[in-house]
Amino acid sequence: MPDYVDVAIISGGPCGLGAAWRLEQSATVSGAPSYLLVEKGELGGSSRSVTTPEGFVFDFGGHILYPHANYATFGELVDTLVDGWDRSVPVRGVFYDGKLIPYPVQQNIHHLGKRKLASAFAGLAAARVSNGFRRGGRHEDRGLADHLRQRFGRGLARHVMEPINQKMWSIAPAAMSSQWTHQRSGSKVANVADVSLRKVVRSIFTGQDHVGWDDTTTIPYPRGGGTGAIWRTLSDQLPATRVRTGAEVVRIDTEGRRLWFADGGTLSYGSLISSMPLDLLMTVCGLETTPDLPPFHYASASFVGFGIEGAPPAWLTGVHSFHLPDPDIPCWRLSFPASLSDRNVPDADHWSILCEISHNDGLNYDVGQAAGRIEGHLRQIGIIPVGAKIVSLWQHSMEHGYPVPFFRRDHLLGAVHGLLEKRRIFSRGRFGGWKYEVSNMDHPFMQGVEAVDRVLHGTAETTYVTPEMVN
The missing domain is CATH 1.10.3110 (protoporphyrinogen ix oxidase, domain 3)
Incomplete structure (x- = not known):
């Protein structure tokens, strides 16, 4: 690890990878800034995907890649990062009183x-x-x-x-x-x-349905590897000398501009772009806001993936996802990965369900117990057919799942960014920015790109500062 970099990047999700990609673009210019991306876990953040031993692909959540019109740069880039796209009409809805009601x-x-x-x-x-x-x-x-x-x-x-x-x-x-x-x-x-x-x-x-999507509207999905394939490929293109995984930041000296890691190592920086959760960033920086401001609110997330032998009920054909308002069923959304790509399942004789659960128990949530309850409910209401055999089970939990848009959030964010940015710390991304309205995968990527442009050239940011201009 170097002793000093011009730009340090904390966390390797879409935002951090976007920042690194932008800095790597500038590497061809004489006098380009040095940088290092540090990540305590795996690159890709909450946009990762996993393939089970049985061959089922599950995303870490029901991600939809719907690039916004202002993001031509992102659209052109992702086309180079995948082996092709599967496209489908996004059939979504709400499962209520035993029937699927189309969205909205x-x-x-x-x-x-x-x-x-x-x-x-x-x-x-x-x-x-x-x-x-x-x-x-x-x-x-x-x-x-x-x-x-x-x-x-x-x-x-x-x-x-x-x-x-x-x-x-x-x-x-x-x-x-x-x-x-x-x-x-x-x-x-x-x-x-x-x-x-x-x-x-x-x-x-x-009896005519009015849906938010029509047959002329399709969404792209990577042909193999889930949405995580995008970020795996992008991270593989970064020079190994510019990335360090397994590096947990435990303290930031904001005045001396130095990161301290769990293993005792340190790194000095000129500017810092972070997408670690903003509440944790404030803690490691040793900074506090005034008592009159609200605390951060977030929902933790747990996922259960069922790989199932046989075929789904006919009425589920082509369905991407639906919400479940029933309070007795732990999950709030079901997604059907094979509707996005047939490569998300081992073969035509299998299908799968991704169940998403929001809660306030962090990593202490008993996702195994929830999986059993969910399976029972899904069999009872006919989503998993009688006699269907579950051949693969995937479970995962994340402390920070959804950044809640709570009352007076923007007042808190204004105060926090005021404290950070005068110390050359720019916090962006899904939880680094804490704005759900700009947390689709392309949003955090572009927040990282725009943060670099601001650091290097003083260019005004758009995505994070004025979401209505990109949405």
């Missing part, structure tokens, strides 16, 4: 039973009248729960939308901000899509 559920309430349909429609109509039939746009932030009720009515919010968000974020919707809902993090539509009452009425009478 608020646009397809005709699938609900008569009593709940009446409640949902009455609430939608009342909300539209109350809002003066306005749709979309920014709004006063009175919390996610209030936003859902104001935009979609109490019936639909109570039955479906609040339970979904409670399970995904592992925090009460009333404690969350709603400002992220109008952004487009990882899809073609807003995170919480608005609704057309006219289309709802038409659907009730015709």
Whole structure:
């Protein structure tokens, strides 16, 4: 390890790899800055993938690669990092009362039973009248729960939308901000899509679905190796002398600009780009905010992957994922990897399910017990057919799973970045930036690229500072 680098990079997820890639681009220029990327675990961060001994591929979460239009650089790069793409129409929805309701559920309430349909429609109509039939746009932030009720009515919010968000974020919707809902993090539509009452009425009478995607819209997925293949290939292209894994940063001397590692080693730097979780970064820096600011909130994540012999139920053919608002089932989302690529399973005689669980127990969560409960529920409701044999089981937990968009988050982020950036520390990425609305895989990559451009050339950042410009 060198004694000094111009730019140190902490954590090798998409953000850190984006920063390293940008710095490597500048290496052809005379007087290019020196850099080192340090990572305590494996490169790829939460965008990694795993292949089980039985040949099933599972991503660390239901990642969708939907490059944003402003990111031509990212799109051109990833095309060179994979052996080709499988493309499919992203069929998504909500599994409710024993049936799959297409996404967005608020646009397809005709699938609900008569009593709940009446409640949902009455609430939608009342909300539209109350809002003066306005749709979309920014709004006063009175919390996610209030936003859902104001935009979609109490019936639909109570039955479906609040339970979904409670399970995904592992925090009460009333404690969350709603400002992220109008952004487009990882899809073609807003995170919480608005609704057309006219289309709802038409659907009730015709039974026609109105979905967020159509047959002309497809998403790309790497042909082999999962989404993690992108980041494995990119990291392999970096010079070995520029990367050090197994390097856990335990202290940062922010005044002396020096990193201290768990093995006792040190590294001095000119500027630091970090994508380690922002709450942990503040701790190792020995920095604190004022008591009037809120603490960081996040959800831990656990994953269960079932590799199954046979064929899935016919109604699951082509389905990418769906949410499960049922509070008795531990997971909040199921994804079906073979719908993204047939190379995610060993052969045509097998299929798989990826189950995502959000919780507040960190690495102490008993994912093994949860796996047994989930399997029982999925068999009971007919997702895993009677007699189907599970031939592969993958389990994994992450302390930091989802950065919660909590109330007054941006006030806290402003104070934290003020403390860090005057010390030449730039914290970006999924948890380094703590902005869910710019945490799709391409977002953190570009945050790393833009952070380097700012450090080297003083160029203004776009993705992290003004998400609405890229979403």
